[in-house]
Amino acid sequence: MEGVYVTIGLEVHCQLLTQAKMFCRCSTDYIGKTPNTLVCPVCMGLPGALPVLNRKALELAIKTALALRCEILPEVVFHRKNYFYPDLPKGYQISQYDFPIGVRGVLEFALEGERRKVRIRRVHVEEDAGKLVHEGLGVERNVSGVDFNRAGIPLVEIVTEPDLHSPEEAKECLIMLRSIVRYLGVSDGNMEEGSLRCDANVSVSLSPDTQGAKVEIKNMNSFRSVFRALSYEVERQAALLREGKFPVQETRHWDEVRQVTVPSRGKEEAEDYRYFPDPDLLPFRIPQDMLEEIKATIPELPLQKKERFMREYELAEPEAHILVQDKDLAEFFEACVREFPAPRTVCNFVLTEVLKNLNAFNMTIRESKVTPGMLAELLRMVERKEIGISLAKGIFEEMFATGMSAREVMAKKGISFLTSERDLEKIVRQVIEENPQSVADYLGGKDKALHFLIGQVMKVTKGQANPEVVKNLLLRELTSGE
Amino acid sequence: MPGHVSLEEVRKIAQLAKLSFSEEELTRFFQDISDIIAHFEKLNELDLEDVSPTSHISWSQPPMNPDEPVDWQGSDLVLKHAPCAAGRYFIVPKVVEKEEKLS
Known part of the structure; x- marks a missing residue:
């Protein structure tokens, strides 16, 4: 769009491909499983349970950060992100705050064959929440059910700088990111199944010198919906600006059915997560040899x-x-x-x-x-x-x-080889030679004669040839003989 | 401002923790929290210019789990003791917002 300046940043969560959860040994193989069977005192937040880090989750997160050319911070520190929501059993999510795994990376991708770059602000590791269900066995209409099978699965969160300038760029960038996590084997990157989730920040301005309001878009469940939601949002904000109005800084939801973004009904007040270092998890330094070992496993991207x-x-x-x-x-x-x-x-x-x-x-x-x-x-x-x-x-x-x-x-x-093209050619030529009248009829405009010729070839091959191939061969021979 | 907490902040902290208190209780907590902060203010008397922030005093390599799943057999018991459960689900008041809160 002429005269419209778009700024987009992405925030992507990928479920890491571990067998066991991030801080306990429950299986991560949760899709289609009976609710609340892959759970234990740790991932259900029972009193007294203590988290122990899954080494593999850390390795996969480091691998992701390295592949995105991040600086790896030497210290691993986990923070508690506090909020209340029924899918979060402990009342906090174990995440990272001021010491993410990696910072200041770069992701390169291509748009219509042209190399593009987006800076990566941070890569950190955290645990997934449970799942809320609104219908299911025993879940009445006026309540919601909670399944903690997913709670505690390791996630890597990748945050880009706002370096993207169109919905097309954002989509290609996301496709490349999925490609990379799949190449690395750190995540299966499936948006439909939720193993890759993407939120986006979009701001639109009518002048290159001013910044628009930052609007966060959530609930985009496919690459197509990312593209459509961002396109809709750019259009919506640009229309407001042209009318002399200003978009509000807010979180909006992509409504897949209506193909529009709508304001979230969330709290108006800014979130206050009261991050603090998790006293249950000791901070530690990443051993150099571990880094080197992980580096060696990164394939050609x-x-x-x-x-x-x-x-x-x-x-x-x-x-x-x-x-x-x-x-x-x-x-x-x-x-x-x-x-x-x-x-x-x-x-x-x-x-x-x-x-x-x-x-x-x-x-x-x-x-x-x-x-x-x-x-x-x-x-x-x-x-x-x-x-x-x-x-x-x-x-x-x-x-x-x-x-x-x-x-x-x-x-x-x-x-058989008889009906292979080379042998068929011989038979076709032979049939043409033996039926000069039909050939003349066909060349004279009688299409029916072609069917007779096909029939003759089929007879010689005892019906073993592919009529379509025979027809093409006949046409080739007949027209080249003109 | 370091070393101070307002009554409003105490009210907000209570709200974030989903706790409700009477005005009397709030005033008492306000006093207690103010005292605690004042106590910690003593640390500001130290010159910590060259000391990096410390989130924990131990820097040893913590134990880590191998990536091998282990079954836990107690989930039935947890469901049984939940304030409200039906089928295999824990039941909570209807969550209106469709989004799954996670960021």
């Missing part, structure tokens, strides 16, 4: 991988961009290229057929039964002209559905 793919495999930016968003997909691609060194062919097939089939079955590449070796074999058969590309696509679908190799699919479907 998405942006570096994309640039390497563009350099090494001569892929275009948009293709490389899609490939590297999913680390497993990028690895599948590379493994396939190792066996069939034609990167662009592999890339095309992966971005079209592989993704199409994954989406159709709502699967990830990790769940796919097709190995990189199996795809390489299929592509080799196309290269040797044993089969055509359209037949290859059909075979791939079958491979994907059954886990069979390309040759197994061909055997099962009765697609």
Whole structure:
């Protein structure tokens, strides 16, 4: 928008991929579990229970901060953030305050192929709250139920500086952040299931020299809703400013149904969390060797991988961009290229057929039964002209559905080498030669003659050829013979 | 202002802690808290220019848990002793706001 200056900062929470909770040994595998079964005196805040830090949670938080190029603060100090809410059993959340794990980092991402940067203000670790349910077994209409299975799962909170200047940038930045936490294996980054949550601060001004009011947006449960909520909010604030009014500094909720943001009914008064160091948890220094060990586990990150793919495999930016968003997909691609060194062919097939089939079955590449070796074999058969590309696509679908190799699919479907494209070509030419009248009829405009010719090819192949392939081959031969 | 607390602040602290007191009680707490703060004011007489803030006196490596889940069998008992429970849920007055409070 012309003359509208947008400033956005993000606050992202990711559930860390530990097996046990942050300060007790309850399982974190809470999705779909019977309410209040993954609980203990610590995560339910029973009197006298003492928290003991899960080493892995700390390691994953440090790994996140390192990957975001943060300075790691040498001391780990936990604070109590005090507030009352039914999903918070202790009356406080164990969090971090003036000594977060990491500060002053940088996150790089790309918007339409162009490198962008957002500064990271802080990365800290804290515990998740329980879940409130408004309907369920035993939960009457006038009450709410509390399930503490989620309470105490470790979270990493990542706060950016307000360096983003459009909803598009904010969305791409968030997608990159998800990609990074997945690459690192620190979180599964699933917004729909709530293992990645994002709040945003937006301010809009009509002049580059003034700052608008900071409005916090919550309740955005997908990348699309982040984009839509921010777009709506920018528009809303800009409209107010144009009328000479000023937006109020407040927290607003994204209403997914109505596609609008609405003011939160929360307390008007500023929150006062009365942070203080948790006396149950000793502050400690991160041992240098622990830092070094964690550093060594950080893999190549998405942006570096994309640039390497563009350099090494001569892929275009948009293709490389899609490939590297999913680390497993990028690895599948590379493994396939190792066996069939034609990167662009592999890339095309992966971005079209592989993704199409994954989406159709709502699967990830990790769940796919097709190995990189199996795809390489299929592509080799196309290269040797044993089969055509359209037949290859059909075979791939079958491979994907059954886990069979390309040759197994061909055997099962009765697609012998006779019906492979190279052999079919011979039969097609033979049929053309033997039926000059039909050829003349077709070229004279009688479409029906083509069906007769297809039928002849099918007869010779005893019905084993793919009629679509036969038709295409016939058309190619007939038109090239003109 | 260091070393002082107002009656209003005491009222606010009580409110944040979800505690309600009579005016008499508030006045008493106001007096007590003022005395406690005055006592701690003595620390300001020390020159602590070169001392970094200390949140705990111990700096040893604390014990940490391995990342291996362990079942706890007492949840039924906790539900049984809860002020209000139904099914497998702890029951609380209706929470109107949809948001899950966490930031």
